[in-house]
Amino acid sequence: MGLIEMASGNSVWRGMDYYKNKKVIAWEKSGTDTYDGKVSGSGNSKYFVHIDKAHPRKSTCNCPFAEGRRVVCKHMIALYFTAEPQAAKDFLKKVEQWEAEEAEREKQHYDDLKKYVKGLSKTELQEQLLNALVELEERRNCYW
Incomplete structure (x- = not known):
């Protein structure tokens, strides 16, 4: 290292x-x-x-x-x-590359999520929404 x-x-x-x-x-x-x-x-x-x-x-x-x-x-x-100024340049280049890859991973994640949600039936969507709201409420109560 x-x-x-x-x-x-x-x-x-x-x-x-x-x-x-x-x-x-x-x-x-x-x-x-x-x-x-x-x-x-x-x-x-x-x-x-x-x-x-x-x-x-x-x-x-x-x-x-x-x-x-x-x-x-x-x-x-x-x-x-x-x-060794080239080391600084190389470091910044790696950071930029990682950030670009991370942005692509995030975009892919949201595309996959969107596809998943669109594939749910109305009933499944309502159940998922209710579960998410309950979990959010539980987290909120945990921190306050």
Whole structure:
């Protein structure tokens, strides 16, 4: 698994924001698969980041979220996207592809649902509607 796959969705998207807002102050390639850098955090804070693409769990950041833990934080993602902008483009392309596929799945679901409903008799339709309304009422009573 790579850095992106190991990070939470929140860390990836916040890292993307940091990348786009040029929060990486300085960076250098420190090895074949490693980068070191300094990333501006919120306020005046600055964090020292080391990422290892080959061994993401060896990546480090001295931010409160990641310090002393084997997690991938937004500062690591920002450094990764800054050092390898194609990775940011590839990530966004995958997201766009997933969203397009999800839209198609949703459209197919509604088409199937519409076909199902049209195939019901009047009596079956009334029964299904009543069941749905009862279930909705039960859910409403559960939350209030």
